[in-house]
Amino acid sequence: MAALVTHSPILIIAIPLLAAFLTPLIGRLSGKARNVLVLGNLAFVAFLVFALTRDISVNGIRVYTLGATSPDLTIPEGVMVPVRIILEVDGMSMFMAIIWTIVSLAATIYSLAHIAKETGQNRFYTLLLLMVAGAYGMMFTGDLFNLFVFLEIASISGAALIAFRTRFADTQEGGFKYIVISAIASLMVLFATGLLYGQYNLLNIAALAKVMEYTTLDKIALVLLLIAFTMKTGMIPLHMWFPDSYTVAPASITGMLVITSHACMYAAFRVCFSLYGGISDTYVVGWIITVFGLLTAFIGVTMAVYQTDVMRFMSYHAISQLGYMWMGVGVGLAVLGNPELLYTYGRDAMAGGIFHILNHAMYKPLLFFTGGALFHVTGTRDLTKMGGLAHKMKWTAILYIIGTLSISGIPPLNGFSSKILIYESVYHFHPILTIMGIIVSILTLASFIKAFHSAFMGAELPMYKQIREVPVPMLIGMGILAFGIVFITLFPGQVSRWIIYPAADALIDQLSYIHAVMGVVP
Amino acid sequence: MEYVPVNFPFLAAALLVGISFYIIIFKRNLIKLVMGIGMMASGVNLFLVALGYRAGGNAPIYTEVPEGPMVLSVPQALTLTSIVINVAVLALMLALVIQIYRHTGSLDSEKSRTMKG
Numbered sequence: 001m002a003a004l005v006t007h008s009p010i011l012i013i014a015i016p017l018l019a020a021f022l023t024p025l026i027g028r029l030s031g032k033a034r035n036v037l038v039l040g041n042l043a044f045v046a047f048l049v050f051a052l053t054r055d056i057s058v059n060g061i062r063v064y065t066l067g068a069t070s071p072d073l074t075i076p077e078g079v080m081v082p083v084r085i086i087l088e089v090d091g092m093s094m095f096m097a098i099i100w101t102i103v104s105l106a107a108t109i110y111s112l113a114h115i116a117k118e119t120g121q122n123r124f125y126t127l128l129l130l131m132v133a134g135a136y137g138m139m140f141t142g143d144l145f146n147l148f149v150f151l152e153i154a155s156i157s158g159a160a161l162i163a164f165r166t167r168f169a170d171t172q173e174g175g176f177k178y179i180v181i182s183a184i185a186s187l188m189v190l191f192a193t194g195l196l197y198g199q200y201n202l203l204n205i206a207a208l209a210k211v212m213e214y215t216t217l218d219k220i221a222l223v224l225l226l227i228a229f230t231m232k233t234g235m236i237p238l239h240m241w242f243p244d245s246y247t248v249a250p251a252s253i254t255g256m257l258v259i260t261s262h263a264c265m266y267a268a269f270r271v272c273f274s275l276y277g278g279i280s281d282t283y284v285v286g287w288i289i290t291v292f293g294l295l296t297a298f299i300g301v302t303m304a305v306y307q308t309d310v311m312r313f314m315s316y317h318a319i320s321q322l323g324y325m326w327m328g329v330g331v332g333l334a335v336l337g338n339p340e341l342l343y344t345y346g347r348d349a350m351a352g353g354i355f356h357i358l359n360h361a362m363y364k365p366l367l368f369f370t371g372g373a374l375f376h377v378t379g380t381r382d383l384t385k386m387g388g389l390a391h392k393m394k395w396t397a398i399l400y401i402i403g404t405l406s407i408s409g410i411p412p413l414n415g416f417s418s419k420i421l422i423y424e425s426v427y428h429f430h431p432i433l434t435i436m437g438i439i440v441s442i443l444t445l446a447s448f449i450k451a452f453h454s455a456f457m458g459a460e461l462p463m464y465k466q467i468r469e470v471p472v473p474m475l476i477g478m479g480i481l482a483f484g485i486v487f488i489t490l491f492p493g494q495v496s497r498w499i500i501y502p503a504a505d506a507l508i509d510q511l512s513y514i515h516a517v518m519g520v521v522p
Numbered sequence: 523m524e525y526v527p528v529n530f531p532f533l534a535a536a537l538l539v540g541i542s543f544y545i546i547i548f549k550r551n552l553i554k555l556v557m558g559i560g561m562m563a564s565g566v567n568l569f570l571v572a573l574g575y576r577a578g579g580n581a582p583i584y585t586e587v588p589e590g591p592m593v594l595s596v597p598q599a600l601t602l603t604s605i606v607i608n609v610a611v612l613a614l615m616l617a618l619v620i621q622i623y624r625h626t627g628s629l630d631s632e633k634s635r636t637m638k639g
Contacts, residue, residue, distance in 0.1 A: 145600055152607045156614060163618055169625035170636045176552070176618040183559050183611045184546065190604055191539070191566050197597065198573040244637045312637075 005055045006071055008048045009064040009087040012097065013137045015045055020129035027122035035112060038125050042108055042132065046101040053094045057502060061090040061516040063142070074517045082204045082517055088142030090513060091506035095354065095499050096139040096266050099361040102484060103259050104132050107252040110369055110477025113470070114252050114376060115164075124164055130157040131256060138263045142517065144193045145203050147267060148186055151232075154260050155182030162249040162257075174248035177241040181231060185264075188228035192221040205275050206517035209510060214279045222276055222285070229268035233261045234319045235326065236296040243315035247381070251372020252477070254311065255365030258318055262357055265325065269507055272333055277510035286334025290429075293330050294436055297323025301443045305450075309381045310371045313451060314364070317407065320440060321360050327437070328353025328422045329507075331429045336508065345425040350504040352421030355496060359414045359488065363406040366481040370400040373470045373478070374455060383454045390456035392467050397456045399478045404452060406485050408445035414488035417496075531572035538565030550631045552622065556615045563608040570597045570604070 004011075019041040027034035056062055064071045064087040074082050108128065115124055130153060137150030159182065163175025193203065195217050202208050212218060227238075234242030246254050272285060300320030307313035332350030335341040373396045374389065375381050390397040402413075409419040419441060426433040469475075488495050506513070538561055545558030574597030580587055582595035619629065626634040 145603075149603060149607065152611070156607075156610055159614060159618075163621070166621055169622070172618055172621040172625060173634070173636055176615065176622060179611060179615055179618065180546075180555065180559065183608075183615070184562070186607075187559075187562050187566050190600075191569065193600075194566065194570045194573055194597070197570075197600075201594075201596075203596070247637070 001051075004048070005051055007064070008052045009062065009089050009140050010066065012045055012048050012052070013087075013133055013140060015041060015048075016129045016133040016136070020126050020133065023126045023129060024122045027125070031121065034122065034125060038108055038129065039105075041129070042101070042105050045132075045136075046105060049094070049097045049101045052089065053098060053499075056089060056091065056094050057498070061088065061506075061512060063088050063516050075519065081202055082207050085146055086142045086204055086206075086517055087140045088206065088513070088516060089140050090516075091499070091502035092266065092269070092354075092504075093139045093506075095358070095503035096263060097136060098499065099262065099358060100132070100135055100139065100259050102480065103361055103365050104128075104256060106369075106477045106480040107256045107365065108477075109480070110255070110372075110474050111250070111252040113473040114372060115250055116471075118165065120164075124161070127157040127161050127164075128253075128256075131161065131260065135260050135263045138267055142205050143203050144189075144196065144205060144208070148189045148193060151186050151189060151264070151267070152182070154263065155179065155186065155232075158182070158253070158257055158260055161253045162245050164250060164253070168248065170244075171248040174245040178245040181238075181241045185228040185232045188224045192224040192228070195221040195224075204517060205270065206514045209275050209278060210514050210518055212276065212278060214276075214281070218276075219281075222271070225271045226268060226285075226289075229264045229271070230292070232264035233268070233322055234296075235292055235322070236299050236319070237292075239296070239300070239319050242319055243312050246315040246318065246368075247309060247311040251311070251368050251375065254315075254368040254372070258364050258368070259361055261318075261322070262361060265322070265357070269329060273336070273507040274510055274513045277336060277507075282336045283334050286330050286332070286336065289326050289330030289333060290426075290433065291330075293323045293326025293328075294433060295323070296320065296326060297440045298436055301440045301447070305443060305447045308383050310374055310383050310386075310451065310455065311368065311381050313383070313447065314367050314371055317367075317444060317447070318360075318364055320444065321356070321364065321407065323440070324419070324422060324437065325353045325356050325360070327426060327433060328356060331426045331433070332504070332508075334429065342508070345428040347501075347504055347508065348421060349425035349429065350507065351496060351500050352418055352425055354503050355418035355421060355500045356415075358495070358500070359406065359418045359485075362481050362484040362488065363403045363415065366399060366478055366485070367403040367407065369474070369478045369481070370396050370403065373474055376470055376474070377467045378464065383451055386455040386461075387458045387464075388456070388460040389464065389467070391460045392464065393456075393469050395469060395475055396478075399475075399482050400452060400456065402482050402485055404445075404448040406489075408448060409441045410445070412489060414485055414492065417488070417492040421496075531568060531575070535565045535569035535572060538562070538568065552619045552629045552631055552634070555631070556612060556619060559615070560608070560612055563604070563612075567601045567604055567608075570601045573597050 066085045134154030159175045159179035231238040304316030332346045335346035406413040406415040409415040423434045542558045542562035574594030576591045579591045579593035628634045
């Protein structure tokens with residue numbers, strides 16, 4: 001057991017990767033065996049993630065050096081700097097991994113029924129597992145170049161999954177947009193990595209952070225990295241591709257793509273806090289992120305209000321919700337250099353932003369799944385053509401209501417607990433942030449009620465007389481996420497104590513991150 | 523001491539990346555867009571290789587190496603990885619372009635658009 005935990009950082013990445021290439025082989029023999037393999041594999045990874053989380057909450061940051069005689073031997077003898085690829089897992093990484101493990105499991109169960117009628121399912125599950133491995137890699141790696149590689153793995157498989165249903169024209173377009181944006185973003189990451197490597201001859205994030213001098217080239221690298229990662233998360237000036245890609249993907253994949261965009265957000269946080277946290281300009285960077293986060297939240301929701309395509313409408317809401325997280329964590333970054341302000345409200349703002357990631361990762365995939373369920377039974381995504389579906393789809397309607405109340409921040413649901421944490425803390429930074437945040441929340445509620453009304457309420461339409469409730473696996477997939485929402489709603493204090501504040505502290509505490517790799521300087 | 527134009531590759535890399543940005547933003551043909559991304563990848567790869575170059579250096583192979591400086595091996599490893607990844611990306615992009623052409627009969631990014639708003 002101890003050995004399993006020691007090696008789990010690499011196992012969590014390697015097991016889905018191995019299973020991804022086993023999937024087509026076993027899928028040739030039997031489809032059932034393949035499904036069992038995929039689910040069993042993800043369940044085992046979930047077990048490892050929870051075991052590792054417990055270990056890290058007790059023992060602190062865990063490093064894993066690939067290719068070394070012992071995993072914690074980060075710096076080889078006779079060398080001053082880390083030369084091997086190092087996985088570095090701290091509270092924030094584990095927080096993201098927990099989200100990813102829950103959502104990927106729910107999405108896979110949902111896929112069992114949602115894509116049951118499609119051809120090429122072996123390839124679907126192969127790509128799905130590759131995406132799982134890629135995103136885990138992004139969350140765990142402590143190496144800039146490695147981050148680029150995992151970003152590409154997640155992006156390529158994501159784009160292929162968006163374009164999976166090749167019989168529709170729009171899926172091809174969405175997949176193409178996604179891969180273009182991902183390619184540009186990852187080349188920018190690679191360019192920035194080159195800029196940093198050229199100066200310091202280092203690729204490890206912790207080692208770079210230790211010697212960072214914040215020259216002009218470092219500033220250029222920071223800008224490139226931030227533009228790349230914010231582009232991948234759909235922050236507002238670079239959001240055009242986001243709804244197009246997210247709308248057309250199979251609903252289970254849309255739910256997972258939400259988390260890969262969170263993984264890019266995590267990478268941006270890693271860059272801002274762990275790599276550039278020691279510099280003096282965090283105030284400026286934090287302000288920029290906060291302002292763009294505010295714009296993202298507001299413009300995203302205003303564009304969502306008039307959408308009639310159910311998935312597109314939810315995609316714009318996803319953009320808008322991502323704005324809240326940027327806002328919360330941006331405020332924390334702005335006051336990072338000032339311990340007094342940081343512990344008055346900055347840490348709470350960050351915790352609010354991070355808590356919102358967790359909540360968003362529960363309710364947004366849930367809403368996308370219900371949107372996919374509507375598409376599954378009606379064959380259209382157009383809200384104006386739907387109506388009266390609650391008569392036949394009671395469970396979907398209930399799950400949709402849970403997601404709606406949660407995303408709008410209705411007390412006492414989980415969306416409320418993170419939003420109130422953001423509102424209260426960013427108010428001290430600048431009151432306008434809170435005011436805009438509340439306006440965005442109201443618009444969110446209004447538009448979701450409108451969508452609920454047009455899809456579920458009203459008399460039964462004649463063309464939907466024959467429909468039935470969606471298959472059980474889809475309900476289970478949605479149910480897992482709804483259970484997550486209910487759990488966080490019931491125990492917000494415990495959840496924030498166990499995983500939210502440790503994650504925020506892991507970002508703030510740059511020195512521990514450096515020391516875990518470089519050793520404590522005597 | 524003879525003049526070695528060490529900065530020249532960096533200028534070339536910057537030029538490649540700049541031109542490719544222009545192509546990606548302003549060209550409407552999807553194939554040209556894919557070519558733009560290919561060029562951008564070449565620019566970044568050139569930048570990485572140029573980073574590791576040392577004037578008059580030898581190849582970083584440790585057996586029977588002649589005296590003198592050695593070029594850095596890490597950027598070359600990075601470049602190889604990045605080339606492989608970019609092949610995959612470009613192949614996927616071209617496959618999607620073929621599919622888009624099949625569905626819409628056009629490679630013009632304005633005409634083949636199905637989604638707006």
